[in-house]
Amino acid sequence: MSETETSGTAISARGLVKSFGDVRALDGVDFEARRGTVLGVLGPNGAGKTTAVRVLTTLLKADSGEASVAGLDVVEDAPELRSQIGLAGQYAAVDENLTGIENLVMVGRLYGMRRSDARGRADELLERFGLSDAGERIVKTYSGGMRRRLDLAAALVAKPPVVFLDEPTTGLDPRSRLDLWETIESLVADGTTVLLTTQYLDEADRLADRIVVIDLGRVIAEGTSEELKERVGGIRVEVHLTDESSAPAAADALAPMSTEEPAVDGDRVSVRVESETGRIMEAARRLDGAGVDADDVAIRRPTLDDVFLTLTGRELSAEESGGEADREEVPA
Amino acid sequence: MSRFFHDTVVLAERNLVRLPRMPDLLIGFTIQPVMFVLLFAFVFGGAISTPGFDYVDFLIPGIIVQNTAFGGFVTALGLADDLTKGLIDRFRSLPTSRASVLAGRTAADIVTNTLSIAILVITGLIIGFSFGTGALDIIAGFALMILFGYAFSWIFALIGMSVSSPEAANGIGFTLIFPITFISSAFVPVDSMPAGLQWFAEINPITIVVDAMRALWLGVPAGNNVWGAVVWCLVLIAIFAPLAVHRYRRIAGG
Numbered sequence: 001m002s003e004t005e006t007s008g009t010a011i012s013a014r015g016l017v018k019s020f021g022d023v024r025a026l027d028g029v030d031f032e033a034r035r036g037t038v039l040g041v042l043g044p045n046g047a048g049k050t051t052a053v054r055v056l057t058t059l060l061k062a063d064s065g066e067a068s069v070a071g072l073d074v075v076e077d078a079p080e081l082r083s084q085i086g087l088a089g090q091y092a093a094v095d096e097n098l099t100g101i102e103n104l105v106m107v108g109r110l111y112g113m114r115r116s117d118a119r120g121r122a123d124e125l126l127e128r129f130g131l132s133d134a135g136e137r138i139v140k141t142y143s144g145g146m147r148r149r150l151d152l153a154a155a156l157v158a159k160p161p162v163v164f165l166d167e168p169t170t171g172l173d174p175r176s177r178l179d180l181w182e183t184i185e186s187l188v189a190d191g192t193t194v195l196l197t198t199q200y201l202d203e204a205d206r207l208a209d210r211i212v213v214i215d216l217g218r219v220i221a222e223g224t225s226e227e228l229k230e231r232v233g234g235i236r237v238e239v240h241l242t243d244e245s246s247a248p249a250a251a252d253a254l255a256p257m258s259t260e261e262p263a264v265d266g267d268r269v270s271v272r273v274e275s276e277t278g279r280i281m282e283a284a285r286r287l288d289g290a291g292v293d294a295d296d297v298a299i300r301r302p303t304l305d306d307v308f309l310t311l312t313g314r315e316l317s318a319e320e321s322g323g324e325a326d327r328e329e330v331p332a
Numbered sequence: 333m334s335r336f337f338h339d340t341v342v343l344a345e346r347n348l349v350r351l352p353r354m355p356d357l358l359i360g361f362t363i364q365p366v367m368f369v370l371l372f373a374f375v376f377g378g379a380i381s382t383p384g385f386d387y388v389d390f391l392i393p394g395i396i397v398q399n400t401a402f403g404g405f406v407t408a409l410g411l412a413d414d415l416t417k418g419l420i421d422r423f424r425s426l427p428t429s430r431a432s433v434l435a436g437r438t439a440a441d442i443v444t445n446t447l448s449i450a451i452l453v454i455t456g457l458i459i460g461f462s463f464g465t466g467a468l469d470i471i472a473g474f475a476l477m478i479l480f481g482y483a484f485s486w487i488f489a490l491i492g493m494s495v496s497s498p499e500a501a502n503g504i505g506f507t508l509i510f511p512i513t514f515i516s517s518a519f520v521p522v523d524s525m526p527a528g529l530q531w532f533a534e535i536n537p538i539t540i541v542v543d544a545m546r547a548l549w550l551g552v553p554a555g556n557n558v559w560g561a562v563v564w565c566l567v568l569i570a571i572f573a574p575l576a577v578h579r580y581r582r583i584a585g586g
């Protein structure tokens with residue numbers, strides 16, 4: 001690897017393996033994040049997301065493999081590495097018996113900041129996370145979402161160059177979620193590298209420059225959101241027919257638009273296209289020419305749900321509701 | 333090293349700031365010891381014969397030793413709580429000195445133990461306890477109790493890092509401390525016990541510490557008890573502090 005490539009990489013994991021008894025939480029995981037980008041780690045419950053984050057933040061030693069953050073090895077250079085990272089774990093880790101301000105000042109001082117600096121930074125972050133009014137209150141009186149935001153603020157106290165956020169928007173209301181997305185975007189604009197795990201597809205879609213999809217401790221796909229969507233069948237033109245019986249005629253009419261056969265599903269007919277431009281018009285024209293009436297003609301872009309289904313044969317959303325990770329339920 | 337002290341102070345401060353906000357815990361150091369003193373002095377006081385002493389004089393050094401042995405209990409509770417709430421992970425992800433999380437905990441116990449000891453002595457003085465020695469010995473007695481409490485804080489630190497919940501820490505703490513403090517010279521003269529218990533009470537290091545306190549505060553001939561007690565505390569620290577720190581380092585299973 002050349003010097004420039006090395007210095008452009010903020011997070012790197014190579015061949016990470018970690019077992020807990022019989023469970024292989026990480027089974028040879030590789031990924032990289034370039035400096036100043038967001039890496040989205042997407043996966044269902046029990047995929048190994050948190051385990052990967054814990055290895056990268058020095059909380060857990062991998063059984064084998066290597067990892068570095070900000071050019072520092074997670075094992076050899078752990079003490080130095082810790083001054084370069086901020087972590088908001090999956091569950092808010094704040095002291096319930098301190099106030100919001102006291103929590104942030106404590107964390108700042110543990111990063112080595114002077115008390116007055118830490119105090120200034122705490123006020124700034126409370127403001128940014130909409131907690132200014134609650135800053136003097138004991139955290140015990142906070143709602144779940146407020147604790148979560150305080151925890152995220154704690155991860156940013158020292159303005160670390162690399163930030164790890166493990167499911168940061170779980171438990172936030174839609175408004176706070178949007179605010180956090182904006183905060184993450186502004187962090188990245190300032191050059192911070194962010195690794196973000198999530199089960200929310202729209203979140204990875206919106207924030208992540210690159211996405212790794214992990215399942216059962218392995219990376220099963222990697223790329224930009226666009227690349228991943230491309231892999232599962234790309235863009236389709238979908239037609240909603242007025243009359244289901246005209247489906248065969250519609251399929252015949254649309255067939256020349258693609259090298260692939262149109263797909264028919266009841267009163268819906270869809271066909272894969274290479275690019276979006278002009279396709280809706282073309283489909284409408286062809287249907288018109290064949291005398292087929294349609295209620296709606298639209299471009300359908302695949303979601304990451306589709307990505308997951310295609311890659312694993314399982315619905316992502318079905319597992320989201322599962323709560324505790326439970327591998328027994330997962331068909332091999 | 334300066335980093336270690338800095339972080340220890342920050343964390344000790346955290347532990348002390350939160351204390352008044354946990355009233356149930358605060359009762360443990362303040363009202364509960366007072367209640368014990370009053371119960372022992374007035375319920376058992378008439379029945380237990382302590383030749384050569386008023387029972388209150390005999391009782392106060394003993395009950396302070398027992399209470400101080402329990403003092404580090406906040407450390408076990410606090411650490412177990414921090415573990416379950418994920419705060420230990422937060423601290424471990426920060427560039428803090430590793431030993432400072434435990435050192436900050438046990439250092440905070442020094443403050444709470446001092447408070448507790450002061451409350452007990454004042455309660456004792458009100459119900460008739462009187463020192464039988466000079467200022468230097470009295471101060472040495474306080475110092476011994478602080479050291480003794482600090483040693484037990486490290487035992488509790490190990491317990492706190494080894495159990496799955498604050499409730500478990502509670503259970504183990506009580507099961508451990510009650511017998512070793514009761515089967516000692518703390519509350520009754522050892523020669524009043526049945527033979528088997530007497531044997532245990534005589535070799536029980538708590539007896540050495542209680543006897544050292546009676547030497548320092550009542551003027552009972554000391555023998556080797558004072559030095560024995562100091563050495564015993566130092567040995568406890570030398571054993572349990574490294575064990576607790578080791579446990580802390582390993583706790584994440586890594």
Ligand SMILES: Nc1ncnc2c1ncn2[C@@H]1O[C@H](COP(=O)(O)OP(=O)(O)OP(=O)(O)O)[C@@H](O)[C@H]1O
Pocket residue numbers: 020021023024025043044045046047048049050051052090323324325326327585
């Ligand atoms: N400390 C542990 N002891 C035993 N098993 C563990 C431990 N931590 C994780 N595991 C197991 O390792 C696997 C991966 O867990 P991990 O927490 O990394 O998943 P995750 O992708 O973060 O899931 P979730 O979306 O539910 O947070 C799971 O099967 C889990 O049960």
Ligand SMILES: [Mg+2]
Pocket residue numbers: 049050051090166
């Ligand atoms: Mg997780």
